[in-house]
Amino acid sequence: MTLTSPLRRSLIVLGLAALGATTAHAQTTLSMWYHGAGNPKEKELITGIINDFNGSQKEWKVELQQFPQEAYNTSVVAAAVAGKLPDILDVDGPVMPNWAWSKYMQPLSLPAGAIDKFLPGTIGKWNGKVYSVGLWDAACAIFARKSVLQAHNIRIPTLDKPWTKAEFDAALVTLQKGGKFQYPIDMGMAWKGEWYSYAFGPFLQSSGGDLLNSATPKSNGTLNGKAGVEFGNWWQSLFTRKLTPGTSQDGAERETGFLDGKYAMQWNGNWAALPALKKFGDDLVFLPAPDFGKGSKIGAASWQFGVSATTKNAKGANAFIAFALKDKYLAAFSDGIGLIPSTPAAAALTQNYKKGGPLEVFFALSAKQATLRASTPGYAGASGEFEKALADIANGGKVADALDTAADAIDADLKKNNNYR
Known part of the structure; x- marks a missing residue:
């Protein structure tokens, strides 16, 4: 059967229209x-x-x-x-x-x-x-129990009035002397990598130091400056005084130590909050970061x-x-x-x-205390050097030497990459 021209044209138009629609x-x-x-x-x-x-x-x-x-x-x-x-x-x-x-x-x-x-x-x-x-x-916070703090006559800090460095330190010593816990606080040393800069870098920033001066950019004089060394000395004292588990902490202990009552307090993030709430209910409190002198700060x-x-x-x-x-x-x-x-x-x-x-x-903690880590393309390398320095200090290395080594390595990377311009 041969199609007439008008009919053929109509079918062609319909076919093209269908193809166009597809x-x-x-x-x-x-x-x-x-x-x-x-x-x-x-x-x-x-x-x-x-x-x-x-x-x-x-x-x-x-x-x-x-x-x-x-x-x-x-x-x-x-x-x-x-x-x-x-x-x-x-x-x-x-x-x-x-x-x-x-x-x-x-x-x-x-x-x-x-x-x-x-x-x-x-x-x-x-x-x-x-x-x-x-x-x-x-956001990170100090996980604690009201009943434990009250039993030891320790003030419960607030977002508007966090613990000072001296108060925080005194609270750890008081909890240690109480003798009911293996450690006053768990800082999470079983975790490696970015945890160090995210969790502990804000303590350094609150002390007046930083990984590097992004405006310069330069690490020497900032990471290993007076504020950095002061923070490093306090950091090392946490381990020499046995106020927190060291770098050999077992991962399972990190996950369950606070829940099992082995640690009086724990420095942790909101991602771990629900199991703690289930365990302790209304007795659980999430406390703001201590103020080391330059305001309370947490990672963001x-x-x-x-x-x-x-x-x-x-x-x-x-x-x-x-x-x-x-x-x-x-x-x-x-x-x-x-x-x-x-x-x-x-x-x-x-x-x-x-x-x-x-x-x-x-x-509220994130809105008020969150502090960005150094915003620089050189951050990844700087973060790794900071981790090495803090782990070395925790293990008994000389504070000034560890910070100097890290600052030199960070500055060498900056120089190698033309300050990431």
């Missing part, structure tokens, strides 16, 4: 890398946001690839060298300046006002530009989302990140994994951080 609805795939492999709850939450985004529009489709946290940074660096970075990636807050300097990432392009109400620690800035933003933050900047520098789909990558910043997603992450939601509105939606919630204090 093409119009095709979504451009956006690759996304995430560090949370092995955590089913995180995968569920991230996948939920991705599915909502993919279903909310017809232009972009995000596809997730997860990595173990231990291998994530190495994988990103290798992909950058090979020119195979994803469109969207996540980055640990203090690492971001190095990735921006290395041209792994580009500044974000978000709608005006999108992050105006976010906690400062959740916004990754370098050279005055925003490169990353996080759906959560984390957790994992954040950014856009790779090499993506051809920056518009879509930014659209996804903007979509993920909705308060309901921030609240879902908080309820799911216990971390601090990035905005007050999101906190109000959560079970734990809303007004009167059991972890409400952590939002």
Whole structure:
């Protein structure tokens, strides 16, 4: 059967129209890398946001690839060298300046006002530009029991009136003399790596020192200056006086020592708060960091989302990140994994951080005490040197020598890389 010309033309037009409709609805795939492999709850939450985004529009489709946290940074660096970075990636807050300097990432392009109400620690800035933003933050506090402090006549500090260095030290000595605990406090020496800079760096900053002077940039005179040496001497005294477990602490002891009553107090993060609440209930208190002289300070900047520098789909990558910043997603992450939601509105939606919630204090701690680690591309190297120095000091090494060695190594790295300009 031969089709007449008008009919043939009509079918051709209909066919082209159908083809055009299919093409119009095709979504451009956006690759996304995430560090949370092995955590089913995180995968569920991230996948939920991705599915909502993919279903909310017809232009972009995000596809997730997860990595173990231990291998994530190495994988990103290798992909950058090979020119195979994803469109969207996540980055640990203090690492971001190095990735921006290395041209792994580009500044974000978000709608005006999108992050105006976010906690400062959740916004990754370098050279005055925003490169990353996080759906959560984390905060440290001293975990303690009211009954224990009251029994030893120790003042319970508040956010407005934290312990001074002298009060904190006296409290440790008093708890030690009480004889009921193996140690007055657990500082978490079983944990290695970034824990040192995140958990203990703020103590150095509160003492008036720092890893380096970012404005110079230079470590000598800052890390190993008068304030740094004073902090180092106090730090070493924690171990010589047996006020806290040393670097050989067993990981299981770190996880359960406070819960089992072996440690009177514990320096830990909000991610560990729920098991302690379950164990001690209303007797548990989360105390602010002591003031070592320059104000109470705790670490800030957790994992954040950014856009790779090499993506051809920056518009879509930014659209996804903007979509993920909705308060309901921030609240879902908080309820799911216990971390601090990035905005007050999101906190109000959560079970734990809303007004009167059991972890409400952590939002206040993050808002008032959170202090960024040195914002420099040289941070990764500096952090490693700080860890070596503090571990050496804890193990009995000479304070001045350990800090001098670390400062020299940090400055050598800065010089080698032309101060990361």
